[in-house]
Every structure is written in structure tokens, then in C-alpha cells.
Amino acid sequence: MSPFPYRLVATDLDGTLLRADESVSDRTRDALAAVTAAGAAHIVVTGRAVPWTRHILDDLGYEGIAVCGQGAQVYHAGEHRLLTSLTLDRQLAGLALSKIEAEVGPLAVAASRDGLDGEVLMGPGYRAQEGPLPYVPYEDPAELWSAPLTKLYIQHPALGDDELTSVARETVGGLVDVVMAGPGIVEILPLGLSKATGLSLAARRLGVKAAETIAFGDMPNDIPMFGWAAHGVAMGNAHEELRAVADEVTATNEEDGIAVVLERLLSA
Secondary structure, eight states, rough: OOOOOOOOOEEEEIIIIITTTTOOOHHHHHHHHHHHTTTOOEBBBBBBOHHHHHHHHHHHOOSSSEEEEEGEEETTTTTTTTEEOOOOHHHHHHHHHHHHHHOOOEEEEEEESTTTTEEEEEETTTOOOSSSSEEEEOOOOOGGGOOEEEEEEOOOSSSSSSHHHHHHHHHHTTOOOOOOOOETTTEEEETTTHHHHHHHHHHHHHHHOOGGGGEEESSSSHHHHHHSSSEEEEEOOOOOOHHHSSSSEOOOOGGGHHHHHHHHHHHH
């Protein structure tokens, strides 16, 4: 077996490492185990905040560092503690929301609170995705701003995800960042925050450079991570914007696309 050519394997979760039922296949687990046995580190880089990520990491037996909340949180899974956490300026976020609504009309809004146990608040009309992830409904808008936040989620009754993201960026791009992280998931983040900023912090802690990193993803919020890593691999189910900047496209998340690439690199 040849030496594995990268020291760090960075994987997104939803649509990438996880299958539709939120499981990780045995084949992908085995491929990641082989990579770590060969001396590389595996790091999860996800848009999910820590409370929505922790149970998956625990199931994987993952004890290293993970990047959560679109780069806002660097989390030590083995020690169950936050190493870094960046919050969204609530005054700027409120201004951004009002500017977007002035352009497109009322939005449905949700928010992710900061911290290891930060709740996800969902306002009237926000369409929650089916699944086990917990959230707390709210009616009074004041609840939204009552505690530190890592990000906001916005939905529009008529605009699609790509169109809403585009309009929001054009309207408030100098105040906050706006990313499309998945179907029905358009997020408002602190200006300058991305998966790349969180991954670079985590990699520095691990003593690994961008030139030694391969990254896997499926959505436009993975574009900065691909720009930072030496090699970016889009899943077969990836959004066209990510496919356009990827170094290669693998099989889908349901077809063990991560394992396909790692096995090839291990046996090259």
C-alpha cells in the first residue's frame, strides 16, 4: 500500500458523509479508518451547530476536533467542549433582516443560539425539515434576540433557495455573509465567516497545512473550503455551483462517494 497523499481529510456531513437516513455506511467508516491508520486525520466540517452534530460524532466514535456552525465553532468531540465560538452581531443581523424584507417581503426566520447546548429557535411559518433534530418554536420576535446567536436561517414563501441567496447577498453583502447550505437552508452569518476560516483554525491546531488537505462536500457553503484545501471533491449529488469549482466529482453520498475516492488514493 502506498502512503496516503494527504495529512487531513475534511468532510461535510449532510449530503456528503451522511446518507439520507443520517447514517454512515460501513464502507465509508472502513475507508476513513484506513486513512487514519495510514497517518491522516479526519475532520468533520459542517454547517450544523454543535448540538445538532454531537450525537453523530458520538455514534462515529469520533474524538477529535470538528468544525461546526459554518466555521463559527471549533469543537473538541472527545472532551465535549468548545475551543472557539464566534457569534453573530445581533444588531447587524436585525438590520440585515429588515433590509432583505424591504426588498422581498416578509421572511420566515429561525436562529441557532450559541453554546454547547444552544437551542434552535423557529419562528412562525418556518418549514422545519423532517427528522430528529430538536428545535424550539417561538412567537414573540423579541425571543430571537434574547441570547447570543451563531446564525440565522431565512425562508421566503415564493423565492427558491438560490434566488433568495442571491437577492440577500446583493442587499446585505456588506453587513453579513449569506450562504445556501442545503434545501430550504439559507443562512445569515457573521461577515467573513466560512467553513474555510473554521477549518484553517482547526488545521493549525493539528499542525496541518491547506496543501496537505483533501475536502469533500455537496453544497455552495463548501466552496470556501474547496478554495482553501489542496483538493476539493464534490459528491455526485452536489449543487452545480460546487461541482463547477471542484477538482473532481465522485459518486453520491448514497453510493459511498467518499469511500470511492479514499480507497483509490490508498491503493494508488
